[in-house]
Amino acid sequence: MFKTLIIGASGYTGAELAKMVHQHPHLQLSGLYVSASSHDANKPISALHGTLKGLVDMPLQPLVNPGKVAEQADIVLLATAHEVSHELAPVFLAHGCQVFDLSGAFRVQGDDFYPRYYGFEHQAADWLEQAVYGLAEWNKDAIATAQLVAVPGCYPTAAQLALKPLIEAGLIDDSQWPVINAVSGASGAGRKATMANSFCEVSLQAYGIFSHRHQPEIATHLGREVIFTPHLGSFKRGILATITAKLTPGTTEAAIAEAMVKAYSQGGDPHAVRLLGNQPARLQDVVHTCFCDIGWSLHNGHIILTSAIDNLLKGASSQAMQCINIRNKFPQMTALV
Amino acid sequence: MFKTLIIGASGYTGAELAKMVHQHPHLQLSGLYVSASSHDANKPISALHGTLKGLVDMPLQPLVNPGKVAEQADIVLLATAHEVSHELAPVFLAHGCQVFDLSGAFRVQGDDFYPRYYGFEHQAADWLEQAVYGLAEWNKDAIATAQLVAVPGCYPTAAQLALKPLIEAGLIDDSQWPVINAVSGASGAGRKATMANSFCEVSLQAYGIFSHRHQPEIATHLGREVIFTPHLGSFKRGILATITAKLTPGTTEAAIAEAMVKAYSQGGDPHAVRLLGNQPARLQDVVHTCFCDIGWSLHNGHIILTSAIDNLLKGASSQAMQCINIRNKFPQMTALV
Amino acid sequence: MFKTLIIGASGYTGAELAKMVHQHPHLQLSGLYVSASSHDANKPISALHGTLKGLVDMPLQPLVNPGKVAEQADIVLLATAHEVSHELAPVFLAHGCQVFDLSGAFRVQGDDFYPRYYGFEHQAADWLEQAVYGLAEWNKDAIATAQLVAVPGCYPTAAQLALKPLIEAGLIDDSQWPVINAVSGASGAGRKATMANSFCEVSLQAYGIFSHRHQPEIATHLGREVIFTPHLGSFKRGILATITAKLTPGTTEAAIAEAMVKAYSQGGDPHAVRLLGNQPARLQDVVHTCFCDIGWSLHNGHIILTSAIDNLLKGASSQAMQCINIRNKFPQMTALV
Amino acid sequence: MFKTLIIGASGYTGAELAKMVHQHPHLQLSGLYVSASSHDANKPISALHGTLKGLVDMPLQPLVNPGKVAEQADIVLLATAHEVSHELAPVFLAHGCQVFDLSGAFRVQGDDFYPRYYGFEHQAADWLEQAVYGLAEWNKDAIATAQLVAVPGCYPTAAQLALKPLIEAGLIDDSQWPVINAVSGASGAGRKATMANSFCEVSLQAYGIFSHRHQPEIATHLGREVIFTPHLGSFKRGILATITAKLTPGTTEAAIAEAMVKAYSQGGDPHAVRLLGNQPARLQDVVHTCFCDIGWSLHNGHIILTSAIDNLLKGASSQAMQCINIRNKFPQMTALV
Structure with a gap:
């Protein structure tokens, strides 16, 4: 049993992680931590997240001495x-x-x-260089030996899983930037009290237009400029990304399907991507699951891709768990289905 | 034109009032005020309430000197x-x-x-005594000459409009306390940033059990003890009250109907109560309207009443406007339908 | 491995059952059936219920010859x-x-x-007599040897789990009927196309007032008359029941707590009821879980109980699975947490 | 008073029209009609649309003889x-x-x-030619003298009001097709009972990809190819369109703002478009209003436009009413604000 800690366990992602670690046959939940100044310190996690009552009632300990806490741990999840x-x-x-x-x-x-997108100078250049980007279906080999895995953001996960197979196969035309529109549920903003987040103020709208930090994350890892517009929707969980791109001249339906199947056959290993072919992805098919559903349609030299995930699961916690599983040679979907 | 002020205009009720005053043929919106320390001070109201853009773009002025402000006003709405x-x-x-x-x-x-329910000693005993309770369909004569109208709370409006006709007619058995269950939309908590109010935390649940201050308000004005349980629902607007009561022995369907019709014939004057007979009230029939829908069913000596209002309208602003109309001899539903 | 069939597998409950059987270590999903005339016949269940894609893609077979199908089965779930x-x-x-x-x-x-509540004469009097009512936490011994288990309705489960401990302990006053108000999500009406069920028509409202067949089911199994008013709410899953009852004179907080703990200590065996004490049950704490949360408050000789379940899980499928587990000596919560 | 008929008055748009005509100072609601075979025939409209109770209780008459009915009418609304x-x-x-x-x-x-998009051969070529497209802010002069006004679809209204000023000003680059993503509430599918429309099946998803008939409507009236992807969202009313386009090289923020202001100054005449500048449009600011909110942002030679309307109002009924007002020389926003 691997001793596993969750730091930042008071949030929505933390709660999902706690449940998964609890259910995992090879992990032992060894501690839940919050910042020392958190007013949630010393409460049981189930007092904040009622779904966990009777399953995980462990307290949220204030993280006073990380170095000491580290001594008890094999695996650390930073939420x-x-x-x-x-x-x-x-x-x-x-x-x-x-x-x-x-x-x-x-x-x-x-x-x-x-400095530009997060407002701070990075002080850990070595670790940043060693960090493996945890897009599980794409970086398995590197994840398998990494000490530090940077689990991708929610929007980047939805966007890349759909676009990457086609870009890698050379099917997306370089002359136009793919347009990624995505709508996220309100849990994407985290567990906090703000006016923008209050029940009566949440409404379908775009935000962070041309300025969201997931745009450069997507662009960097795709190796391709994109236009990314995030939206807030009035639902709790889930992200739907709709992606419009110009195809390389002559690209056929068959070529698209082949690229998708090739990317996600994964040597027969079960993973989290489900290919829908010409059917559009639907939010409710993925919410409360660890899957990413991907559909596509071609017309007039363009493609519309739809990609849906649960932002708290495949967009955060279940992808982290896939990485833990890959890293430690457990079957990749352990504790996830 | 009566010069009309709205104090506390930044909230959801304030925004509804602003729109109604704007649309009223005999009222002139003369000023919108917020507390001097509000961070919304000096913003246009439409910056907070986007529905008002182009209709009411007046600024929210900080209320520094109420005595001076009073000099400009004929009518003051305190939200x-x-x-x-x-x-x-x-x-x-x-x-x-x-x-x-x-x-x-x-x-x-x-x-x-x-002191008991609001946590302060009342310092204006005279005005408290002179205040008229603004349950429009029941206190018309008193409202017509009042200088101070205390507009009822949202739950009390829904509950009393349904129960009062039957209590007045002696049809509700004294030996058991009517049970009032009501569910309110999240706007009932006002416009503010709290965890309880945040989008992902709002969920159907009871609150304030046996301790909500609308219980004594209802009991006082009905002259009858009641059990009142408020609930929060995951929707923005509206209240549905379901009321269960024991009937005076021998009470017939006809007697109930007669009491309802008698209460709400109102000499033919249009007002805000709609009687549904045996059909249950539905939230969506009243939301965004100034109406209260009331339905009822009898069985085995008991009655179930259902009563639905928009909490921000008949439960607050449109009832206030009914009172203004009654007080100033305008047709009661002016600016409301 | 017990060969397990699900009949009526196209509905929401069927889909939940399929997922649970799939995840159960001792059950083998041997067949999914729908009525021979269903237009869903021969489709994979995951075509109707997208969450199951990649997990359960088995076809919905038309049930032509139940006698023959029975030969392949150890356990049959009738949805x-x-x-x-x-x-x-x-x-x-x-x-x-x-x-x-x-x-x-x-x-x-x-x-x-x-005849009265379901509109047909019962033709299987013997089986009706032998059937065990599958309220898992209350009928364990009988379920453990039953051949036919009648899994309770969704409202009856929420209502009885809260009231039964107090009635059994003699704490509920006989002279007044407990008032049960409950709100169910739209999935309670099943998977079908009706106007009442269409997205824009669903709104908070009571229905089946004084006439719902769950009222006699509750009353029979509690051995006590009750007033039950079901409501439809504009959400997909979950039931919240709020129950108001008069207490036997002299009943204390301690007596209530003792009755609850006694009922649900269950000899230390993990089960599906979670006691909240004075906290009200919240819908979102139980939705997508197999739990029933129960809270209560006393005042002036009355009690308000709140009880929340997922209508498709503890109100249907997960309760059925608890019964299967009990019947076959598996740990009661197998495949449920 | 102009005698006004609504044909097809049972739907959501019909109900909105009935309310507006009822409130209009110069129109008289002379009849509500449904198809002769409708099972709603002879019911009061308020039995279907509870918000209308007490306001419009007129029956839905079966339309048996349109020619005869036409004799009573000055104005006919076809819903x-x-x-x-x-x-x-x-x-x-x-x-x-x-x-x-x-x-x-x-x-x-x-x-x-x-034939291609609607599945029938048009038999009224003359009227088709004479019909004026009722995009109120753009076709005022033609509407003012038209006998037949074709009120635009909901998606085309949201999309064109945002794009048209820029296309007319030559600011949108021809070499790439603007990408229009739009999300509509479930009322867009009309008032009917279908599985796709049932409460538990509605979920955020794209539909009609590359095949929706609003695509050619938009393209025709803009005179420009576009890629249009409609989505269904889990809310009742409203459309949000997010439009991504490449700008003509050298286009400045100022040029965009100037084009917008020029298009919507409208000689000072009040109308239904509200310009937000760099703020994104929010669904809840327009729902239950007759307005279209438009925001925009520029970056790297591209523009993101957001455009929000109430699909039943500016996307249907209130735009029809604007056209009636324009046609009959009433102030354009009569009965709308």
Whole structure:
């Protein structure tokens, strides 16, 4: 049994992680932590997340001495704010823990990325360089030996899983930028009290137009410029991405299907991507599951891709768990289906 | 044209009032005010409530000197917190304004009511005594000459409009307390950022069990003990109350219908109550309207009443407007349908 | 491995059952059936219920010859209409199958019950008499040896789990009927196309006032008259019941708590009831779980109980699975948490 | 007072029209009609649409003899199916009525359009040619003298109001097709009982990809190819369109703003478009209003436009009413604000 900690366990992602670790046959939930100043410190996690009552009633301990806490752990899940992950990861790594970071702190290489998009200078250049991007279906080999896995953001997961097979196969025309429109449920903003997040204010709308930090994350890992427009929707969970792209001249339905099947056959290993062919992805087919559904249609030299995930699962916690499974040679979908 | 002010105009009720005053043929919207410390001060109301853009773009002025502001006003609507109304109403009344208070500050007589249920000692005993309870369909004569109208709470409006005709007609058995279950949309909690109010935390549940201050408001004005259980529902607007009561032995369907019709014939004057007979009230028939729908069914000596309103309209702003109309001899439903 | 069939597998409950059987370590999903005339016949279940894609893609076979199908089965789950269960159960029972019926066809004894509430004469009096009511936490011993288990309705489960401990302990006053108000999500009406069920028509409202067949089911199994008012809410899953009752004079908080704990200690065996004490049950804590949350508050000789379940799980499929587990000596919560 | 009829008055749009005509100072609601075979025939409209109770309780008459009915009417609103409008419009026009058709039957010129996109051959070529496209803010002069107005579809209204000012000003690059993603509430599918429309099946998803008939309607009236992807969202009312387009090289923020202001200054005449500048349009600001909110942002030679309307109002009924007002020289927003 691997001793597993969740840092930043008070949020929605933390609660999902706690449930998964609890259900995992080879992991032992060894501790839940929140920042020392959190007013949730010392409460049982189930007091915040009622679904966990009777399953996980462990307290949220204040994280006072990360170095000491690290000594008890084999695996550490960081469901913390970007800046906090940026500080904590090196501490846990120094103690030899495997670290799976769900924040944006180690996702993108490049000197000016963190100052520009996250507002801080990155102080852990070595770890940033060593970090493996945990897009599970695409980076299995690297994840299998990584000490630090940077689990992708929710929008980037939905977008890349749909686009990457086609870009890798050379089927997306370079002359136009793919247009990615995505709608996320309100849990994407995290567990917090803000006006924008209050029940009566949530309404379908775009936000972060031309300025969301998931745009460079997507562009970097696709190796391709994209136009990404996130939206808030009035539902709790899930992301639907609709992607419009110009195809390389002469691209056929068959070529698209072949690229998809090739990307996701994965040597027969069960994973989290489900291909729908010409059917559009539907949010409710993936919510409360760890799957990403992908559909596509061609017309007049263009393709519309639809890609749906549960933002808290495949967009965060279940993808982290896939990475843990891959890293530790468990079947990839352990505790996920 | 009557010069009309709205104090506490940043909230959901304030926005509804602004729209109604704007549409009213005999009222002139003369000012919108918020507390001097509000971070919404000096913003146009339409920056907070986008539906008003192009209709009412007047700024939310900080209320620094109420006595001076009172000089510009014929009619004042207080959509303020209870304690604030309690302080402001006497100021506006002293200047001869008609005051329509949507808070609980003047709704219930009795020495220990305010300390016990609202946490403050009432300092305006005279005005409390003179205040008329603005349940429009029941207190028309008193409203018509009142200087201070205490507009009823949202739950009390839904509950009383259904029960009062039967209690007045002696059809409700005294030996058992009517059971009032009501579900309100999240706007009932007002426009504010709290965890309980955040999109992902709102879920159907009871709250304030045996302790909500609308229970004594209902009991006082019905002259009858009741058991009232409020619930929060995951929708924005509306209240549905389901009321179960024991009938006086021998009460017939016909007697119930007669009592209802008698109460709401109102001399042919159009008003806000719609009687549905044996059909249950549905939330969506009343949301975004000023109406209260009431249905009922009898069986085995018991009655189930259902009563539905829009909590922001008949449960607050449109009832206030009915009172303004009655007070100033305008047709009662002016600006409401 | 027990060969397990699901009859009526096209509905929402059928889909939940298919997933649970698939995940169960001792059950083998041997067949999914729909009525021979169903237009869903021969489609994979995952074509109707997208969440199952990649997990359960088995076809929905038309049920032409139940007697022959029975030969392949150890355990049969009937998620069929009442009349259909009434006809099919004896066929499967005659072949020695264990039958778990999720319809109302075997829930209530008494000569005139089925003609009056279900519109048909019961033709299987012997089986009706032998059927065990599958309220898992209350009938474990009988379920453990039953061949036919009548799984309770969704509202009756929520209501009885809260009231039964207090009635059994003699704490509920006989002179007044408990008032049960409950709100169900739209999935309670099943998977079908009706105007009442269409997205834009669903709205919070009472229905079946004084006439719903779950009222006599509750009353029979509690041995106590009740007033039950079901409501439709505009959400997909879940039931919240709010129950108001008069207490036997002198009943204390401690007595209530003791009765609850006694009922649900269950000899330490994990089960599906979670006691919240004075906290109200919240829908979102139970939706997508197999739990029933129960809270209560006392005042002035009355009690308000709140009880929340997922109508498709503890109100149907997961309760059926608890019964299968009990019947076959598996740990009761196998495949459920 | 102009005698006004609504044909096809049982649907959601019909109900909105009935309310508006009822509130209009110069229109008299002279009759509500449904098809002779409708099972809603002879019911009061308020039995179907509870919000209308006490306001419009007129019966839905079966339309048996349109020619005779036409004799009573000055103005006819067709809220009927495309084929039905196609047959009825000429009858009413022949009697000299003004006809405002909310279907697609007269919106697009061109020989093969109706067979291809609507499945019928158009039999009224003359009227099709004379029909004026009722995009109110753009076709005022033509509407002012039209006998037949083809009120635009909901998606085309949202899309064109945002794009048209920029295309007319030559600011949208020709070499790439603008990408229009739009999400509509479930009322867009009309008032009917289908599985796809049932409460538990509605979920965020794209549909009609590359095949929706609003694509050619938009393209025709913009004079520009576009890629249009409609989506269903799990809410009742409203459309949000997010439009991504490449700008003509050198286009500045100022040029965009100037084009928008020029298009919608409208000589100071109040109308239904509200310009938000760099703020994104939000669904809840327009739902239950007659407005279209438009926001935009520029970056790297591209523009993202957001455009929000209430699909039943500006996307159907209130736009029809704007056309009636324009046609009859009433202030354009009469009965709308």
